[in-house]
Amino acid sequence: MSIVVFAEQRGGALRKITFEVISEGKRLATAAGDSLKVLLAGDNVSGLAEELKKFGPDEIAVVNSDKLADYTTESYAGVLTDYVKQENPSLVLLGHSAIGKDLAPRVTARLGAGLVSDCIEINYDGGDFSFIHPIYAGKAVATYKVNSAVKIATLRPNIFAMEEAEGAANVVDFAPEIAASRTTVKEVIQQAGDRPELTEADIICSGGRGLGNPEGFDLIEQLADALGAAVGSSRAAVDAGWRDHQAQVGQTGKVVSPNLYIACGISGAIQHLAGMGSSKCIVGINKDPEANILTVADFGIEGDLYKVVPALIEKLKEVNG
Amino acid sequence: MNIVTCIKQTFDTEAKIVIDNGQVSTQGVNLIVNPYDEYAVEESIRLKEKNGGEVVVVSVGGDKTQEALRYCLAMGADRAVLIQDPALEQADNLGCAVAMAKLISQMEYDLVFCGKEAVDDGAAQVPSMLAEKLDLPQANVLTALEIADGQATATREIDGGSEVLEMKLPAVLSAQKGLNEVRYPSLPGIMKAKRKELKVVSLADLELSAEDVAAKTELVAAELPPARKAGRVLSGEIDEMVAELVSLLKDEAKVI
Ligand SMILES: Cc1cc2nc3c(=O)[nH]c(=O)nc-3n(C[C@H](O)[C@H](O)[C@H](O)COP(=O)(O)OP(=O)(O)OC[C@H]3O[C@@H](n4cnc5c(N)ncnc54)[C@H](O)[C@@H]3O)c2cc1C
Numbered sequence: 301m302s303i304v305v306f307a308e309q310r311g312g313a314l315r316k317i318t319f320e321v322i323s324e325g326k327r328l329a330t331a332a333g334d335s336l337k338v339l340l341a342g343d344n345v346s347g348l349a350e351e352l353k354k355f356g357p358d359e360i361a362v363v364n365s366d367k368l369a370d371y372t373t374e375s376y377a378g379v380l381t382d383y384v385k386q387e388n389p390s391l392v393l394l395g396h397s398a399i400g401k402d403l404a405p406r407v408t409a410r411l412g413a414g415l416v417s418d419c420i421e422i423n424y425d426g427g428d429f430s431f432i433h434p435i436y437a438g439k440a441v442a443t444y445k446v447n448s449a450v451k452i453a454t455l456r457p458n459i460f461a462m463e464e465a466e467g468a469a470n471v472v473d474f475a476p477e478i479a480a481s482r483t484t485v486k487e488v489i490q491q492a493g494d495r496p497e498l499t500e501a502d503i504i505c506s507g508g509r510g511l512g513n514p515e516g517f518d519l520i521e522q523l524a525d526a527l528g529a530a531v532g533s534s535r536a537a538v539d540a541g542w543r544d545h546q547a548q549v550g551q552t553g554k555v556v557s558p559n560l561y562i563a564c565g566i567s568g569a570i571q572h573l574a575g576m577g578s579s580k581c582i583v584g585i586n587k588d589p590e591a592n593i594l595t596v597a598d599f600g601i602e603g604d605l606y607k608v609v610p611a612l613i614e615k616l617k618e619v620n621g
Numbered sequence: 622m623n624i625v626t627c628i629k630q631t632f633d634t635e636a637k638i639v640i641d642n643g644q645v646s647t648q649g650v651n652l653i654v655n656p657y658d659e660y661a662v663e664e665s666i667r668l669k670e671k672n673g674g675e676v677v678v679v680s681v682g683g684d685k686t687q688e689a690l691r692y693c694l695a696m697g698a699d700r701a702v703l704i705q706d707p708a709l710e711q712a713d714n715l716g717c718a719v720a721m722a723k724l725i726s727q728m729e730y731d732l733v734f735c736g737k738e739a740v741d742d743g744a745a746q747v748p749s750m751l752a753e754k755l756d757l758p759q760a761n762v763l764t765a766l767e768i769a770d771g772q773a774t775a776t777r778e779i780d781g782g783s784e785v786l787e788m789k790l791p792a793v794l795s796a797q798k799g800l801n802e803v804r805y806p807s808l809p810g811i812m813k814a815k816r817k818e819l820k821v822v823s824l825a826d827l828e829l830s831a832e833d834v835a836a837k838t839e840l841v842a843a844e845l846p847p848a849r850k851a852g853r854v855l856s857g858e859i860d861e862m863v864a865e866l867v868s869l870l871k872d873e874a875k876v877i
Contacts, residue, residue, distance in 0.1 A: 310779075310780075373752075373758070374758065397780055398777075398778065398779040399779075399780075401745045401761070402749060402762075403749075404749075405714070405745070405749035405750045405753075406749040406750070408715065408750065409718060409750040409753035410753055412715075412837075413837060414713065415714070415744075415746060415837075415838065416744075417742075417745060418744065418745075430841070433742075434743070434846070435645070435741060435742050435840075435843065436632065436636070436638050436645070436740075436741055437634070437743065438846060439637075439638040439846070440638045440640065440843045440844065440845055440846065441844055441845075441846050442840045442842070443840070443842045443843075444838050444839065444840055445838070445839050446837060447836075447837055447838075447839065448837040481758075482788055482792075483759070483760060483786045483787065483788040483792075484787050485784055486784075486785040486786065486787050487784065488779075488783075488785075489782050489783045489784065489785075490782040491781050491782045497780050497781040499780065500780070502876075503876070545798055545799040551634050551740055552656055552740070552798050559876040560870065560877065570634070571634050571635075577846075577849070580874075580876065581870070581874040582852070583866065583870070589854075594852075595851075595852070596852065597854075598852040598853070599852060599855060599869055599874075600853065600854040600855065601863075602856075608859055608862070608863065611859050611863045612863045612866065615860075615863045615864055615867050616867060616877075619867055619871070
């Protein structure tokens with residue numbers, strides 16, 4: 301049997317989540333005695349196979365077509381479905397990214413299979429896989445079983461460790477017929493600046509209503525600059541119009557799991573915690589000693605953020621030379 | 622313009638989760654219309670107000686789900702259909718999508734609208750599964766939408782930005798926060814909703830069998846997440862606290 305991983309690339313560059321998913325695929329393939337196969341689809345993407353080899357796949361199947369230059373659901377769903385039908389794997393893994401979330405359920409419905417989305421852990425117990433997925437925005441954790449022959453899962457970004465490994469790494473061509481897409485991509489708008497993407501960031505600095513005004517985010521930006529971090533926001537700050545909703549972290553925003561999450565002027569409402577509660581280390585800066593964020597934070601500083609954050613930036617600059 | 626809007630009834634986002642016998646207890650939990658589905662209902666009503674036609678809200682659920690559908694009727698949807706069947710009680714997202722797609726395929730529509738995901742299982746599966754089962758184009762996680770001459774121009778959130786997609790209708794679309802501001806039902810709206818049609822259909826009515834919607838995934842056990850270990854609130858002068866924080870982050874947590 302085999303495990304198939306969908307390698308996500310956009311505009312000819314592999315996404316970090318791809319390496320995380322292949323690493324987990326390799327771990328599971330080793331445990332289950334399966335081979336690991338990676339599907340790499342796009343336009344002129346053969347060159348990316350080298351990078352994928354480092355993570356130990358047994359085979360990399362490459363599909364090149366100008367019809368795959370942009371990600372469109374229908375064209376990509378056709379390619380992945382055809383590959384799964386050819387390989388008949390026990391497990392298909394994708395990232396729980398914008399592309400993976402869009403693609404996995406479409407392919408699942410086409411195959412009549414079972415899909416567990418947004419997994420934070422997958423286990424192989426000698427006979428079957430079990431899938432761990434947080435529900436109710438992390439307020440509970442559920443274990444799922446899948447009873448279809450092909451089982452499909454998407455993996456939460458920033459949770460699974462990237463690990464280089466050995467593998468046969470045969471590169472083969474895969475040339476399915478590619479379905480025309482009924483959607484066309486007219487425009488892609490990249491966020492300004494070169495900050496890391498929120499769901500991929502190792503460090504996130506977030507601001508909330510406690511900033512008091514939209515200019516407060518300038519200070520959060522400076523802190524983020526000092527740490528090479530992404531900038532997030534509570535819903536209150538988004539609703540006030542201080543920050544684009546793309547920055548919102550929480551139950552109705554992004555779910556993030558960075559190594560370090562610094563919450564400035566955020567009270568720590570349950571809906572906010574839902575989005576960042578799985579961060580490895582949480583720092584809360586809040587002037588209210590009763591604020592919930594100070595209870596959940598690994599390290600809390602009770603104080604005015606307009607005094608604490610500038611001092612913190614200074615200290616970081618000093619330490620980092 | 623006829624729009625079918627799919628909604629799910631979910632726990633209130635404030636709800637405290639209690640685990641009973643390895644499953645999430647529904648006892649005494651306040652139920653709401655999934656917040657993302659409200660954006661879909663709102664957008665559907667706005668499109669109808671502009672272009673005419675009707676908005677039909679559809680859900681899979683039980684007796685209580687009627688309340689969620691009535692809420693959407695009070696917002697301004699025209700009628701509602703609830704798919705209710707014992708065989709759907711254990712259904713997974715695919716089973717629900719199969720049932721809704723069958724219902725929708727028997728209707729006349731230009732657009733199917735959903736929320737981008739439900740806040741309970743956070744799976745984001747149903748819109749794409751519906752699109753597949755209805756053999757329609759899809760555009761998920763929309764923050765802006767324009768419709769003209771049977772064509773949709775949709776702005777979809779992607780990692781690190783957004784993209785603008787174009788497609789001919791009919792299509793399946795899913796709403797993200799930011800698409801619109803959701804209205805509250807007005808008093809006259811609530812009164813009118815009581816008289817609007819809410820039809821309940823079974824799988825047999827849809828000519829589907831239990832087999833057609835059989836779950837491929839099963840939630841075998843749920844538990845509360847491990848509690849985070851209690852943190853430390855630092856004390857002292859600001860300079861001292863900041864210095865201590867930086868060394869803790871560097872040497873103890875090793876995150877910077
Ligand atoms: C359906 C639903 C979904 C939701 N989804 C989300 C979501 O996805 N994300 C989200 O964040 N919220 C969400 N919320 C909202 C959530 O309930 C809270 O209202 C919100 O998180 C509060 O944001 P805040 O912490 O910035 O503001 P507040 O709760 O007002 O907290 C501001 C904090 O700043 C502190 N402060 C003020 N001045 C200073 C200063 N000078 N220095 C230091 N500290 C200061 C205050 O002590 C206070 O603790 C949702 C709510 C609902 C009902």
